[in-house]
Amino acid sequence: MGNASSLLTQYDIEEVQEHCNHTFSQQEILSLYQRFCQLDRNGCGFVSGEEFLSVPEFAVTPLSQRLLRMIDGLNFKEFVAFLSAFSAHASLQQKVEFIFRVYDSDGNGKVSFNDMLEVLQDLTGPFISEVQREQVLTRVLEEAGYSKDSSLVQSDFLKILGSSDLKMEVEIPVD
Known part of the structure; x- marks a missing residue:
């Protein structure tokens, strides 16, 4: 090319x-x-x-x-x-792999509570306090069967996101 x-x-x-x-x-x-x-x-x-x-x-x-x-x-x-x-044609697996890479910023193949907290901080900014973010994240993890001490791997993300209707699509304009 x-x-x-x-x-x-x-x-x-x-x-x-x-x-x-x-x-x-x-x-x-x-x-x-x-x-x-x-x-x-x-x-x-x-x-x-x-x-x-x-x-x-x-x-x-x-x-x-x-x-x-x-x-x-x-x-x-x-x-x-x-x-x-x-892409509209991407599989759930491909979408989850991408999301996992966003969370796994150090590339070690694991996402810790702190990694998730950093993403939540990026997404919420100053609108939610640190304590509120920790509480929300702790509750979400517990509802998914994990704890604050859990390190999630890609298959965990697939398990958690697999039941959701994951919308991650952009339209590519073609002439």
Whole structure:
């Protein structure tokens, strides 16, 4: 795929589809490629965190700093793989894997009470006190059969979120 200014070949498109488990159509991949090239202002073939912050919807999300750690320096194939969790065709497993990675900011494969508390802090900001966040999180964990001392792994997230109607989708405009 080389330089971001080069065109995608049919082989490139199929390779990207395979890499993201066919969650996007070929037309959607072409649209994503156009957007990627717009973000990659210096044409180096990678999108920096700063370039991602130029997208207003991304910049205002309360989890933007966590997401930046996941996306800084992505090439096009990685960019599409990152976005694939938001495809209407993504499986529950793919969506849960993404959510788990957001919570597991140190990448150790476990999410502690403090990890969850940090995400809750990002989401609620100053509107809820630290004590209230701890109480809410403790109650949610207990209702799911876990304690404050539990370290959750990805399969725990699947167990907890598997019964919910997880809506995590963005529409990719195609020409």
